[in-house]
Amino acid sequence: xxxxxxxxxxxxxxxxxCALSCxxxxxxxxxxxxxxxxxxxxxxxxxxxxxxxxFRAHCAACHGSDGKGGGPVAPALKAKAPDLTVLAKNNGGxxxxxxxRNFITGDEVSISHGSREMPxxxxxxxxxxxxxxxxxxxxxxxxKYLESIQQK
Numbered sequence: 001x002x003x004x005x006x007x008x009x010x011x012x013x014x015x016x017x018c019a020l021s022c023x024x025x026x027x028x029x030x031x032x033x034x035x036x037x038x039x040x041x042x043x044x045x046x047x048x049x050x051x052x053x054x055f056r057a058h059c060a061a062c063h064g065s066d067g068k069g070g071g072p073v074a075p076a077l078k079a080k081a082p083d084l085t086v087l088a089k090n091n092g093g094x095x096x097x098x099x100x101r102n103f104i105t106g107d108e109v110s111i112s113h114g115s116r117e118m119p120x121x122x123x124x125x126x127x128x129x130x131x132x133x134x135x136x137x138x139x140x141x142x143x144k145y146l147e148s149i150q151q152k
Contacts, residue, residue, distance in 0.1 A: 049137045051145025059084075059142075067149050088150040095147045101139055 045057035056065070062077060064070040067084040074081045088095040 049134060049141055051141040051143075051148070054138055054142045055145055067146070084146055085149050085151050087146065095150055097143055097147065100146055101143045104139060104142060 045053050060071055061073040062071045062081040063084050069081040069083045
């Protein structure tokens with residue numbers, strides 16, 4: 001008799017799986033309700049290259065719509081979602097463009113951030129479309145958007 005392999009998921013992996021499943025179901029539901037040849041609002045957010053759209057689609061659930069860390073998923077995280085509006089303030093008044101972009105892509109991990117609960121978005125941005133340049137545009141535009149929401 002074969003025993004089924006049971007894999008134990010951590011809270012963050014389970015949460016990410018639920019979020020992705022919900023996004024797929026919402027997208028499928030929305031796609032069924034749209035006219036042929038048009039994109040649903042969810043698809044527009046996912047395929048967008050605009051910084052604010054990318055933030056809403058990929059970051060706001062944890063970091064909040066204002067970027068301060070109070071998103072609806074934040075209470076379920078092991079570590080508090082950081083306030084993204086004080087990155088420049090915490091870096092001597094200069095926005096750390098390269099460090100932020102590298103953190104989004106997974107090339108840099110902050111020890112002070114604790115565990116790596118944040119998904120690595122770089123590969124996802126590159127896989128959305130076959131054209132790899134769009135992945136870089138998304139990363140650049142999301143980073144620029146984060147720079148634009150810094151506290152003065």
